[in-house]
Amino acid sequence: MNIVVCAKQVPNPEIPMGKFKIDAQALKVIPPEGIAPVISPFDEQAIEVALRIKEKNPGSKITALTVGAGSAGDILKHALSMGADEGIFLSDPAFEGSDAFGTAYILSKAIQKLGNVDLILCGRQAADWDVGQVGTLLAEDLGIPLITIARKVEVLNGKLSVERALIDGYEVLEAPMPSLVTVSNEVGLPRLPTGMGIIMAARKKVAVWKAQDMGIDVAKVGKNAARSEMVKLYIPVREAKCEMFQADTVAEATVKMAVRLREAKVI
Amino acid sequence: MAEDKGLLTIGEVANGKLAPIAAELLGIGRKLADARGDKLDMLLLGANLAEAAKQAIAYGADRVYVAENPALAEYNPDSYAAAATKVAKQLSPSILLMGQTDMGRDLAPRLAAKLGGAVSMDCTELAIEPDTKLLLATRPVFGGNANGVMRVKARPQMATIRAKSMAALEPNASRQGEVIKVDAGVDASAVKVKVTKKVKQEALGIKLEDAEFVVTGGRGMGGAEAFKSLEELARVLGGAVGATRAACDDGWVASTIQVGQTGKIVSPKLYIAVGVSGAMQHIAGCSGSKNIVAINKDPEANIFKVAHFGVVGDYKEALPAFIQKCKELLAT
Ligand SMILES: Cc1cc2nc3c(=O)[nH]c(=O)nc-3n(C[C@H](O)[C@H](O)[C@H](O)COP(=O)(O)OP(=O)(O)OC[C@H]3O[C@@H](n4cnc5c(N)ncnc54)[C@H](O)[C@@H]3O)c2cc1C
Numbered sequence: 239m240n241i242v243v244c245a246k247q248v249p250n251p252e253i254p255m256g257k258f259k260i261d262a263q264a265l266k267v268i269p270p271e272g273i274a275p276v277i278s279p280f281d282e283q284a285i286e287v288a289l290r291i292k293e294k295n296p297g298s299k300i301t302a303l304t305v306g307a308g309s310a311g312d313i314l315k316h317a318l319s320m321g322a323d324e325g326i327f328l329s330d331p332a333f334e335g336s337d338a339f340g341t342a343y344i345l346s347k348a349i350q351k352l353g354n355v356d357l358i359l360c361g362r363q364a365a366d367w368d369v370g371q372v373g374t375l376l377a378e379d380l381g382i383p384l385i386t387i388a389r390k391v392e393v394l395n396g397k398l399s400v401e402r403a404l405i406d407g408y409e410v411l412e413a414p415m416p417s418l419v420t421v422s423n424e425v426g427l428p429r430l431p432t433g434m435g436i437i438m439a440a441r442k443k444v445a446v447w448k449a450q451d452m453g454i455d456v457a458k459v460g461k462n463a464a465r466s467e468m469v470k471l472y473i474p475v476r477e478a479k480c481e482m483f484q485a486d487t488v489a490e491a492t493v494k495m496a497v498r499l500r501e502a503k504v505i
Numbered sequence: 506m507a508e509d510k511g512l513l514t515i516g517e518v519a520n521g522k523l524a525p526i527a528a529e530l531l532g533i534g535r536k537l538a539d540a541r542g543d544k545l546d547m548l549l550l551g552a553n554l555a556e557a558a559k560q561a562i563a564y565g566a567d568r569v570y571v572a573e574n575p576a577l578a579e580y581n582p583d584s585y586a587a588a589a590t591k592v593a594k595q596l597s598p599s600i601l602l603m604g605q606t607d608m609g610r611d612l613a614p615r616l617a618a619k620l621g622g623a624v625s626m627d628c629t630e631l632a633i634e635p636d637t638k639l640l641l642a643t644r645p646v647f648g649g650n651a652n653g654v655m656r657v658k659a660r661p662q663m664a665t666i667r668a669k670s671m672a673a674l675e676p677n678a679s680r681q682g683e684v685i686k687v688d689a690g691v692d693a694s695a696v697k698v699k700v701t702k703k704v705k706q707e708a709l710g711i712k713l714e715d716a717e718f719v720v721t722g723g724r725g726m727g728g729a730e731a732f733k734s735l736e737e738l739a740r741v742l743g744g745a746v747g748a749t750r751a752a753c754d755d756g757w758v759a760s761t762i763q764v765g766q767t768g769k770i771v772s773p774k775l776y777i778a779v780g781v782s783g784a785m786q787h788i789a790g791c792s793g794s795k796n797i798v799a800i801n802k803d804p805e806a807n808i809f810k811v812a813h814f815g816v817v818g819d820y821k822e823a824l825p826a827f828i829q830k831c832k833e834l835l836a837t
Contacts, residue, residue: 251648252784255807258650267647338614339623367646367653368766370626371614378618383697384582386611389760404607405769406761407706411582412699422767423750424760465623469641470654480799480815488818489826495798495814496830504775504796505718505742505831 239298239356239393241288244345244372245281245317247310250274251365258473265471267366277313280361282320284421286428287391288359289321295393299323301352305333305344311444318439319431325442330449335461342375344459347452349380357398358418362387377418385411389424509638509660511598512543515589516561517608518551523560526604528673530666533631534602535565535674537640540633543599544568548592550585550689552578562682565674569682570596572689579700580608586615587695592687593620593661600640601661602631609665617663624663625655627766629670640664648766648786668714668770669793706761711745713762718744719773719791721764724751725780725801725820732758734824735779741831747771749787765790779820783808800824 250273259268269275277285285302292298302317304310305328314325328348336344349355358377363370377384389408390401398413403424431439449456457463483498485491499505514534516527531547538545544567549557551573558569572588589612593601601616603609605627617624625642629652632641640662646653657663713719720739722732732746739746747764748757764771766786772793779800781787788811791797799812800823809815816823 249647251786255650255783255785255810258647258785260651265653267651337623339618362767365648368627368644368648370610371617371624374611374614375618378615384615385698386582403760404703407704409700409704410702412701413697417698423754427754465659466625466655466657468653469656471646471651473651476811478797478811478813480809480812482809482815482817484817488816488822491816491818492800492823492827493830495816496827496834499775499796499798499814500834502796505835 239291239295240352240354241291241298241300242349242352242355242358243281243284243288243300243302243317243322244358244360244376245285245302245304245313246278246364247275247304247306247313248278248364248366250276251279260471260473262471265468275309277316278361278364278366280363280365280421280423282428283423283425284359284361285317285320285322287388287421287425289429291357291391291393292321301326303328303345303348305329305336305341307331307334311446314444315439316431318442319435320429321435325444327444327446328452329446332449332456333459335464336459337464337466338369338371338375339465340459340463342372342379344452344454345372345376346379347454348447351447351452356415357393358416359391360418360420362420362422373418373420380418383413383417385413385417386420387422388419389422391419391421391425509599510543511546511596512538512541512600512602513546513548513593513596513598514602515612516547516549516557517604517606518549518554518557521553521556523557523564525673526606526668527561528564528676529668529671530602530604531561531565532673533666533671537600537631537633541638546570546596546598548572548589550577550588558684560676562680562684563676563678565680567682569684570687571684572687574689574691576691577689579703581696581698581700582611582615583696583698584691585612586619587691588689589616590619592689595687598661601663603663603665605665605667613663613665620661621659622661622663623657623659624665625657626665627667628664629667631664631666631671645766645789648784649789650785669772706759708745708759708762711743713745713747713764713769714771716745716771717774718742718777719747719764719771719775719794720744720777720779721747721749721781721791722752722779723749723781724755726752726757727780729757731820734828738777738824738828738831741828741835742775744773749781778808778812779824781808782806783811800827
């Protein structure tokens with residue numbers, strides 16, 4: 239099987255609130271100082287799913303793709319160290335400022351160039367702008383079936399069997415191949431790269447594909463092609479003042495809190 | 506471009522009744538439609554929609570388009586996408602709104618692609634820009650660390666709304682509106698994906714989304730066993746138990762009780778967070794709570810920045826005394 243995983247680099251999404259800074263004028267998020275960016279967690283889980291499928295279908299090949307600039311391609315090394323076979327960095331100044339439609343179009347052109355793909359996996363949403371659409375738009379561009387928010391993905395008799403996480407349970411869906419599946423955290427924790435994996439990844443070369451390598455119509459990508467524009471970015475004010483309860487013991491402090499909650503008619 | 510008019514919402518029906526999110530869509534939809542001088546339309550897809558259609562009018566719809574078809578009784582991504590696309594193309598609305606639900610998360614981007622529009626997902630505020638009459642959609646980004654306001658250039662301008670972020674109107678049974686049947690025949694060739702099974706995993710007792718009291722445990726609980734005391738507290742208060750994603754991912758509790766950006770949205774009278782660090786992605790699911798109590802052993806934890814009442818300490822010392830005192834207080 240040929241499996242493609244689409245992944246994105248994001249600022250570490252788990253930084254403390256106080257470290258999160260924006261440039262409201264430029265409508266940009268300022269990367270937190272001294273905290274390295276990471277692969278978007280759902281994308282890392284998509285790689286994990288690909289690796290599990292490969293384990294059951296020996297001989298499969300996993301290709302990781304990312305669209306971005308500068309160091310954004312570093313996550314491909316991470317994908318390789320986890321066990322992906324190949325990484326391709328889709329990078330061109332023309333891509334800058336692309337929205338989900340532009341990004342999906344770039345990925346679709348890369349996948350068409352690869353050819354013969356059986357399964358495409360994406361994270362359900364990237365942990366930066368939380369747009370949650372690239373996977374869907376990519377499936378639409380390629381004209382292939384799509385299942386979103388998977389908590390389990392299996393290949394059974396040449397078909398996909400996918401459990402889709404629902405707010406009150408899950409449903410099981412079946413799809414032919416090729417199809418695209420977006421992956422949610424319920425699939426379980428991604429594996430850590432092994433020492434050997436890291437060494438192998440360091441040796442592998444990551445290809446860089448530019449717009450012309452994929453026959454991309456540059457009018458369809460970049461900021462000018464975006465279908466939506468951000469007009470404002472701000473950090474919401476949170477004015478909660480926390481009333482802290484203290485006493486000789488923690489137990490006594492909570493008793494004081496319970497009494498206060500009763501007085502305030504909260505309980 | 507044809508006339509840039511029309512505001513269509515796509516509602517949802519649960520057990521023959523209009524789902525709360527649909528009433529919320531009509532609440533905000535009414536405001537937006539009035540600001541634009543538009544009619545407010547709602548599309549309902551499914552089977553047995555008569556009752557829900559009536560409710561939609563009571564909640565503010567001017568016209569309810571009813572696409573009834575046994576094949577739409579349960580959500581199938583392909584058949585719903587095909588049916589909704591067909592109706593939306595006929596109506597060609599300028600604005601199209603849905604809920605950020607199991608259905609909306611899946612369907613909205615598909616529709617945006619099929620209709621040539623663009624969608625802002627998981628919005629917490631919607632407004633009409635006075636000069637342009639365009640939709641301005643405010644959505645949390647970076648897990649809720651910031652908000653972005655989006656203006657869509659394509660048509661339809663689409664948005665999904667976060668549950669409980671926008672208020673429904675009081676239903677008015679004497680409101681007048683039209684119910685219009687539409688053809689929802691779906692070409693079988695469009696249906697590539699089959700739903701073979703649906704499994705409900707609802708917790709017993711009070712539903713988390715509806716509970717007045719929610720007791721949530723995080724990774725600080727250390728294991729599944731410790732959630733028993735949270736269940737006891739929930740029982741004492743008459744509420745439900747929630748969890749952070751970390752506690753769900755560790756397998757201590759079912760992932761269906763996850764509260765947060767990618768879990769359930771709750772807005773109880775009292776939210777008690779125990780061993781929860783207060784990551785923004787979690788707060789996204791509980792920031793609408795009237796009161797938040799935090800118990801955490803780390804005085805620097807983020808949760809104290811959003812809580813109203815707090816105790817710094819180990820939950821093992823805090824919970825037994827707190828539960829006991831609540832029992833006493835509630836008995837008087
Ligand atoms: C895109 C995205 C979406 C996400 N969606 C969600 C979501 O929907 N819901 C969600 O919850 N998370 C979500 N997350 C994850 C989120 O970022 C946090 O990782 C998660 O909420 C942390 O859970 P926690 O507070 O239980 O764990 P931790 O952050 O590990 O915090 C544990 C806390 O317990 C305290 N503690 C430890 N021991 C004790 C003790 N004995 N007594 C008292 N306190 C103790 C610690 O001081 C600490 O503050 C999402 C993340 C991403 C990237």
